[in-house]
Amino acid sequence: MSTRRDARRELMSAAIGLSLDAGFDQTTVDEIARTAGVARRTFFRHFRSKEDAIFPNHEECLGRVTQFLESASPLRPPLLVVADAAAIVLDMYVEDPETAVKRYELTRRVPALREWEIAATSRYQRAFVRYMDGRREEADRETFRLRHEVAAAAIVAAHNHVLRTWLRTGAHGDVRAQFNAAMTEVTTALRPWIDGRATVDESSSEVVVVLTVKGTPLWKVAEEIEAATRH
Amino acid sequence: MSTRRDARRELMSAAIGLSLDAGFDQTTVDEIARTAGVARRTFFRHFRSKEDAIFPNHEECLGRVTQFLESASPLRPPLLVVADAAAIVLDMYVEDPETAVKRYELTRRVPALREWEIAATSRYQRAFVRYMDGRREEADRETFRLRHEVAAAAIVAAHNHVLRTWLRTGAHGDVRAQFNAAMTEVTTALRPWIDGRATVDESSSEVVVVLTVKGTPLWKVAEEIEAATRH
Numbered sequence: 001m002s003t004r005r006d007a008r009r010e011l012m013s014a015a016i017g018l019s020l021d022a023g024f025d026q027t028t029v030d031e032i033a034r035t036a037g038v039a040r041r042t043f044f045r046h047f048r049s050k051e052d053a054i055f056p057n058h059e060e061c062l063g064r065v066t067q068f069l070e071s072a073s074p075l076r077p078p079l080l081v082v083a084d085a086a087a088i089v090l091d092m093y094v095e096d097p098e099t100a101v102k103r104y105e106l107t108r109r110v111p112a113l114r115e116w117e118i119a120a121t122s123r124y125q126r127a128f129v130r131y132m133d134g135r136r137e138e139a140d141r142e143t144f145r146l147r148h149e150v151a152a153a154a155i156v157a158a159h160n161h162v163l164r165t166w167l168r169t170g171a172h173g174d175v176r177a178q179f180n181a182a183m184t185e186v187t188t189a190l191r192p193w194i195d196g197r198a199t200v201d202e203s204s205s206e207v208v209v210v211l212t213v214k215g216t217p218l219w220k221v222a223e224e225i226e227a228a229t230r231h
Numbered sequence: 232m233s234t235r236r237d238a239r240r241e242l243m244s245a246a247i248g249l250s251l252d253a254g255f256d257q258t259t260v261d262e263i264a265r266t267a268g269v270a271r272r273t274f275f276r277h278f279r280s281k282e283d284a285i286f287p288n289h290e291e292c293l294g295r296v297t298q299f300l301e302s303a304s305p306l307r308p309p310l311l312v313v314a315d316a317a318a319i320v321l322d323m324y325v326e327d328p329e330t331a332v333k334r335y336e337l338t339r340r341v342p343a344l345r346e347w348e349i350a351a352t353s354r355y356q357r358a359f360v361r362y363m364d365g366r367r368e369e370a371d372r373e374t375f376r377l378r379h380e381v382a383a384a385a386i387v388a389a390h391n392h393v394l395r396t397w398l399r400t401g402a403h404g405d406v407r408a409q410f411n412a413a414m415t416e417v418t419t420a421l422r423p424w425i426d427g428r429a430t431v432d433e434s435s436s437e438v439v440v441v442l443t444v445k446g447t448p449l450w451k452v453a454e455e456i457e458a459a460t461r462h
Contacts, residue, residue, distance in 0.1 A: 118353045119346030149392040150385045157384035161377050189424035
């Protein structure tokens, strides 16, 4: 297991290093494999393409993000759950800062790679929208769709901003702290709109009063509120 | 001029139609040119690649968007200018609804085309960020960068949401009205944060009082306020 991981990392490092030196188009899979000290077929056990070898394992990360979203507490505001999920992507990028800085330099030079990456990250954005949709009742989904699309785009944009700023300045400083500060700013600004009810019907008399006793567990109170406020 | 435009449209329509029928990868440039009734070299006078022939002319549209941003009134809130600029992109997409619906169907079927399009639209997003940055004083740009990134992503996400919803439902209804409603909702929700000052220094005594006389043109008042509030 550890060897597989190491081979993967070596191949990625070779792919990025060679592409920076000789150009991405000029670098062949054979050269990458040779530099990493593995066979050509080992390359294709890890990656489908040369582009694939430049970037972190988005496939695996998307799986982890999806799992995280699926198991998130239904009591936590959806936008904060999405911000936490974006931290998983950040952690993957910053795990190996040296490679990350080189990759950033390479994607700045090769527009095709930058576009490949933009497309890859759009899959996280779609997962975020799906998650927020799922946190609404069926009847509310269409009304809130615009907000969910905007919220997911906002979280991805904030993530990218923090990551790129950190990489551009040589990966110094506490990127996780910068990420948390940015997410606090974004979620504080957006939550009143994102969380809000679709329309406030002021003539509605359907007011819900919740009575409970001290010591009732929070999940139980939430369950009762949910039952009472359901359409 | 008109003939060139017609050939372009015919080629695009043929590229989309053939790809829907036979598959994008199975469709050749020769077939597209033949179906459009033009020579192969005419195809390459209009498009660099097969992908290029599927999508509207983003190159030209980005030029128009940039020009619009550059000539926008410095008195109009930046976020509203960006929303207006996004309307230019929308207009291009909805100009020919029949082709737009088919293109949407095709991009849903072919992930590579969807990713190509995501990458293309990311260039508008960058132009929006650059514009909003330019509307700030140099000293404020870094502080506001996160907001500009988020705002640009939000406008693009709202644009895409309206466009896709309209295309998914067969291009019925007034898409421009739907776009305006969505933009009003998004810009109203975001403006307090996007427009706001970077940090409110409550201990600061640098209060600016503007005195003016009735009949002073607005641009003149704005100029004086700008001079007075400059760092």
